[in-house]
Amino acid sequence: MFSTISKAITQQNQLSSAEKTANSDDILTEILLCLPLKSLVTFRYVSKHWLSLISHPNFSLRLHLKPRPISGLILRSKSSPKNPKYDLINLNSDPFFAPFRSFSLPPSLVVLQSCNGLLLCGSPKWCNPTCNCYIINPITKKYTELPGAFRTARGSFRAILGINLAFDPSISSYYKVICVTALGGHCQIQVYSSKTGDWTPSSGKFWAKCGMTFKDGVFWNGAIHWISSERTSLYFNVNEEKLQEMPMPCIRDRSSERRFMYFGESRGHLHLIEIYSLRDVIFDVYEMERNYSGWVLKYHVDLSEVAIAFPEMVRSYIGLGNYYEKYSILCVVKEEKDEDSYMVIHVPKKAIRYNFKDRTFKKLHDFEPGFDDTIQHNCFSAFQYTESLAHV
Amino acid sequence: MSKLGQAKRIIFLKTADGQLFEVDEPVAMEFEIVKSFFDENEDAADDTVVPLPNVSAEPLAGIIEFCKAHVEFRANGAAGKDEVKKFNAEYIKEKSNEQLKELILAANYLNIKEMLDFLTETIANRLKNKSVEYVRAFFGIENDFTPQEEEAVRKEYEWAFEGVDED
Numbered sequence: 001m002f003s004t005i006s007k008a009i010t011q012q013n014q015l016s017s018a019e020k021t022a023n024s025d026d027i028l029t030e031i032l033l034c035l036p037l038k039s040l041v042t043f044r045y046v047s048k049h050w051l052s053l054i055s056h057p058n059f060s061l062r063l064h065l066k067p068r069p070i071s072g073l074i075l076r077s078k079s080s081p082k083n084p085k086y087d088l089i090n091l092n093s094d095p096f097f098a099p100f101r102s103f104s105l106p107p108s109l110v111v112l113q114s115c116n117g118l119l120l121c122g123s124p125k126w127c128n129p130t131c132n133c134y135i136i137n138p139i140t141k142k143y144t145e146l147p148g149a150f151r152t153a154r155g156s157f158r159a160i161l162g163i164n165l166a167f168d169p170s171i172s173s174y175y176k177v178i179c180v181t182a183l184g185g186h187c188q189i190q191v192y193s194s195k196t197g198d199w200t201p202s203s204g205k206f207w208a209k210c211g212m213t214f215k216d217g218v219f220w221n222g223a224i225h226w227i228s229s230e231r232t233s234l235y236f237n238v239n240e241e242k243l244q245e246m247p248m249p250c251i252r253d254r255s256s257e258r259r260f261m262y263f264g265e266s267r268g269h270l271h272l273i274e275i276y277s278l279r280d281v282i283f284d285v286y287e288m289e290r291n292y293s294g295w296v297l298k299y300h301v302d303l304s305e306v307a308i309a310f311p312e313m314v315r316s317y318i319g320l321g322n323y324y325e326k327y328s329i330l331c332v333v334k335e336e337k338d339e340d341s342y343m344v345i346h347v348p349k350k351a352i353r354y355n356f357k358d359r360t361f362k363k364l365h366d367f368e369p370g371f372d373d374t375i376q377h378n379c380f381s382a383f384q385y386t387e388s389l390a391h392v
Numbered sequence: 393m394s395k396l397g398q399a400k401r402i403i404f405l406k407t408a409d410g411q412l413f414e415v416d417e418p419v420a421m422e423f424e425i426v427k428s429f430f431d432e433n434e435d436a437a438d439d440t441v442v443p444l445p446n447v448s449a450e451p452l453a454g455i456i457e458f459c460k461a462h463v464e465f466r467a468n469g470a471a472g473k474d475e476v477k478k479f480n481a482e483y484i485k486e487k488s489n490e491q492l493k494e495l496i497l498a499a500n501y502l503n504i505k506e507m508l509d510f511l512t513e514t515i516a517n518r519l520k521n522k523s524v525e526y527v528r529a530f531f532g533i534e535n536d537f538t539p540q541e542e543e544a545v546r547k548e549y550e551w552a553f554e555g556v557d558e559d
Contacts, residue, residue, distance in 0.1 A: 024497075026500070027496055027497070027500055027508075027512070030508075030512045031512050031515050031516050031519070032516075034512055034513050034516030034517075035516050035519065035520050036520055039519065039520050039521070039522075042523075042524055043519075043524060043527055044545055045524055045537060045542050045545045045546060046524050046527050046528055046531075046533055046535075047528070047533050047534070047535060047536050047537070048536050048537065049533075049536075050533070051545060096520055096521050
């Protein structure tokens with residue numbers, strides 16, 4: 001009996017010593033996968049072996065397979081328009097995971113969109129078809145210029161209604177840029193692929209209903225989504241190059257214009273917040289069903305307690321029925337465990353983190369002095385950033 | 393393999409340096425290698441000594457301590473609670489880098505998933521804000537790049553824009 005057991009163990013043991021190197025590479029890979037990307041970039045030159053491990057396509061695939069936590073929010077700081085500077089509000093519980101504190105863009109470039117680690121940057125007058133756009137990875141500091149200008153056959157320029165980045169490193173290392181152009185009233189979508197390095201017009205022209213804007217598209221579920229003040233809106237499936245309709249939440253109050261407080265994606269969920277009264281601190285957070293059947297109520301939020309702690313966020317009446325913005329929602333963050341999900345609220349001079357489940361909140365960030373009482377940022381100017389080593 | 397209703401079973405483990413460990417069955421079964429051994433040898437006698445020729449006494453004692461505590465946490469329904477975090481933090485506090493490396497190699501050989509995940513994260517935490525030189529010393533790795541090659545690797549990720557924090 002004992003000899004059989006001994007033999008079995010010895011066999012296992014021989015196998016394991018034969019695989020010892022492979023095994024220690026396994027351990028090493030697991031350790032590397034837990035490190036912030038900043039460390040991975042520097043640890044590439046520990047040795048040739050480490051360089052090959054970290055540069056290996058399998059490693060980058062595994063790195064992106066697991067959704068990385070959001071690093072933070074990229075916000076334009078109070079800087080001169082000539083020299084735009086951006087700060088990162090760290091949202092990771094571990095400050096070391098902040099990939100950078102701030103970065104500058106070359107003069108006359110601004111961030112237009114952030115998508116899974118890459119930034120789409122362009123001129124503040126991005127709708128000018130002669131201005132070029134760039135794709136930037138702020139941690140590798142690599143950038144690429146997109147070929148620009150959509151000329152018609154007659155040589156005139158098409159108007160640009162919106163330009164959006166679509167990138168999902170867990171599916172492909174290539175990204176696409178979707179540009180909605182218009183000529184003579186009808187719209188057409190142009191698709192740039194980083195694989196081919198060129199723009200191709202997608203087939204089919206369409207008329208956009210009024211109330212439809214293509215400026216602030218959100219990438220989710222393999223498609224770019226736009227919101228509209230009407231009953232339905234549009235989304236563009238990037239791989240199939242198909243434009244489809246998406247329902248909008250029912251209009252509850254016909255007397256006032258629809259106001260969208262938030263539209264964004266987090267961990268594979270598309271969120272929307274609409275408010276009806278400008279004085280309201282009570283609102284609902286909706287989530288879109290994966291099959292686009294409709295918006296589901298995700299959280300009912302009552303910020304009354306936050307408003308007691310931060311009275312400056314309560315809207316003051318400035319006469320003649322005019323109110324002005326006193327808070328905005330910068331981002332809704334879905335966490336691995338639902339009870340940890342939170343949003344970031346911007347009140348005058350501060351950013352506050354608010355947990356949906358237990359309704360706790362705390363100050364997250366002080367905006368630099370010099371900002372007045374107004375609200376400078378909203379969800380379309382606060383860019384959710386998740387670090388990635390993606391090539392541009 | 394597990395014989396319900398019987399008195400607490402003890403598993404005998406023998407390390408590479410010849411030490412004999414008596415371990416409560418639920419703790420020893422945390423080791424996938426021991427569990428699969430008894431699964432494959434269902435008729436193994438109760439006093440069978442399982443030799444572990446890749447593990448020495450010191451890391452094994454540390455592993456038994458960890459697994460014993462975690463088996464108890466699970467039995468008390470404390471898994472995932474602050475108590476566990478506190479224990480884990482205390483557990484690694486006094487461990488040197490050398491001990492950690494021995495522990496992770498042993499936990500990998502014994503195939504203990506929970507402990508392996510914990511040690512992986514712990515080592516990553518000790519490396520994350522360190523220099524390349526520190527990492528080389530930590531793992532005993534020799535720099536096999538020529539200065540020219542190293543410069544080329546560094547250059548590849550040089551900041552493309554000015555005014556960026558080098559932190």
